[in-house]
């Protein structure tokens with residue numbers, strides 16, 4: 480079954496509903512909603528899951544404990560995971576921003592943080608929102624707006640990042 484934009488929008492609505500359920504259940508916690516952000520329409524589920532599980536692994540490592548609640552969904556629309564942690568929203572967001580910036584695959588991680596009030600935590604500094612393009616290093620939003628790269632180029636760049644990272648992991 481081909482995954483269409485409608486499927487992805489539906490998955491996003493279901494994620495938002497699940498986040499709200501968890502926020503009601505864990506009022507003194509923050510919630511991290513993890514997805515793999517792979518540019519282009521093509522989703523390779525194995526690659527998407529590899530990237531998602533690596534993000535999950537490094538999140539748990541950085542937080543230093545098992546979340547109070549953890550769930551993982553491997554969906555046709557992509558990997559997604561919910562982590563419920565006692566940290567306040569700003570603290571959790573700072574950790575997530577560090578991971579997105581520092582991890583070799585960080586540009587493919589999408590880590591949304593909802594604070595104790597259940598609201599999305601914005602990035603503290605605007606420049607944290609700058610994501611370098613996988614291909615040319617410019618602001619990714621600009622490249623997307625002007626269609627600077629073809630879908631094939633983007634897929635190739637993701638494949639290369641993925642293969643380099645997991646190949647190296649195997650050698651270690």
Ligand SMILES: [Zn+2]
Nearest residue numbers: 612614615622
């Ligand atoms: Zn670019």
